[in-house]
Amino acid sequence: MKATFDPGVEPGSHIAPLATIVASARASCFSANTGLAGVATADIDVQSKRVHVTGHNSWGDCFAKAIEGHPINDPASYKVALQLSLGSRA
DSSP states (O other): OEEEEOTTOOGGGTHHHHHHHHHHHHHHHHHHSTTOOEEEEEEEEEETTEEEEEESSHHHHHHHHHHTTOBOSOOOOEEEEEEEEEOOOO
16 A cells, blocks of 8 residues: 655554555455456545545545545544555455
8 A cells, every 4th residue: 555645744643544444445345346456546535534535546436435425533634645556365
């Protein structure tokens, strides 16, 4: 996973809550697309303890659908560009 935070945002305290949300979306996308591999690309915007996502490819769209509007245990507001490799489940 590659998460690029906006300039000026210290990612340390945001990684754990973001990883929890991403893990749930990854599980959802894998169950819908068993055996496929690819890279999800999406922009994540955290505002008011909610996640807003814009996908940039079909995997990113799957992530967006899985976690859009999801609550997140993080009071800060920030943006993240996400790239997540999804290998096949061998």
